[in-house]
Amino acid sequence: MHRPSFTILIVGITLIFSSHKALSQATRLLAKADSLTQAEAFEEAIQFLEDFIQDYPNRKMDQARAYFLISYNYMQLGQYDLAERSNNQSFRIRTTLGSDEVGENYMRTGSLLLLKGDYEGAFDNLFKARELPTDDPQIYALINGYIASAFTELGNQEKALEHYRESLEILEIELGEDHPDVATSYYNIGKVHLAGGQTENAKENLQKALQLELAHHNRKHQLGNIYNAQGILTFQSEEKEGALKLHQKALEAFYKAYVEKHRETARIQINITRVHISLGNQAKKKKQI
Numbered sequence: 001m002h003r004p005s006f007t008i009l010i011v012g013i014t015l016i017f018s019s020h021k022a023l024s025q026a027t028r029l030l031a032k033a034d035s036l037t038q039a040e041a042f043e044e045a046i047q048f049l050e051d052f053i054q055d056y057p058n059r060k061m062d063q064a065r066a067y068f069l070i071s072y073n074y075m076q077l078g079q080y081d082l083a084e085r086s087n088n089q090s091f092r093i094r095t096t097l098g099s100d101e102v103g104e105n106y107m108r109t110g111s112l113l114l115l116k117g118d119y120e121g122a123f124d125n126l127f128k129a130r131e132l133p134t135d136d137p138q139i140y141a142l143i144n145g146y147i148a149s150a151f152t153e154l155g156n157q158e159k160a161l162e163h164y165r166e167s168l169e170i171l172e173i174e175l176g177e178d179h180p181d182v183a184t185s186y187y188n189i190g191k192v193h194l195a196g197g198q199t200e201n202a203k204e205n206l207q208k209a210l211q212l213e214l215a216h217h218n219r220k221h222q223l224g225n226i227y228n229a230q231g232i233l234t235f236q237s238e239e240k241e242g243a244l245k246l247h248q249k250a251l252e253a254f255y256k257a258y259v260e261k262h263r264e265t266a267r268i269q270i271n272i273t274r275v276h277i278s279l280g281n282q283a284k285k286k287k288q289i
Contacts, residue, residue: 103132224253
């Protein structure tokens with residue numbers, strides 16, 4: 001009479017072990033995909049995650065996470081429609097399962113609408129994301145960062161700085177002063193000061209962002225952003241040659257970050273052209289004198 005119970009127990013242990021093994025493997029693969037993203041191997045990360053979705057058709061929560069990560073990689077590549085589609089797939093799975101992680105999807109929708117210039121839609125989604133519960137302080141900080149970006153685009157410097165500083169404080173306390181998002185926050189705060197004409201504050205925050213990036217992260221796309229902002233700041237200070245060097249460093253960084261042509265490289269080339277025109281006008285004036 002005891003043998004069937006023993007057999008059932010063995011089968012039960014085997015199933016539990018297999019489940020934990022699958023969970024561990026899936027977790028490791030998602031962590032690898034995240035590391036590819038952090039290394040700016042965006043296209044490789046997308047392919048890796050798509051393979052993961054095919055290989056684990058029954059792990060719905062993990063699939064939702066994979067689609068969410070895919071959307072981020074597409075967003076970094078400037079392919080916003082594909083980013084939106086992947087985020088929507090993640091949202092549908094999480095909604096069906098009743099997951100409270102849908103706040104991340106509202107955040108992603110808000111960030112994509114922000115990039116498309118739909119600020120009203122961005123605010124709607126970002127504030128909805130902030131109202132939903134989350135155990136991840138990084139997500140809450142990121143939501144605040146995106147809200148700040150929307151206020152920046154609308155020219156509300158005071159509100160932008162308020163939300164960026166709140167985001168920065170959360171990140172430094174919860175994740176440490178060396179976290180990549182801390183460097184990004186300093187860059188964003190520097191950009192707000194740059195737009196508002198506060199030269200010294202802009203210079204200070206951009207320098208902090210650069211120091212953190214070079215010391216701990218070395219993300220090429222973020223270095224490109226920082227060098228470009230410093231180039232604009234230097235150009236405004238009438239240091240044309242210095243501005244040109246910084247914009248060229250930004251362009252080199254973006255070429256390393258993105259395999260194909262990207263909107264950021266085009267933006268930097270416009271800035272370089274502007275500096276060249278300014279230098280040409282200076283040379284023409286000198287000849288006339």
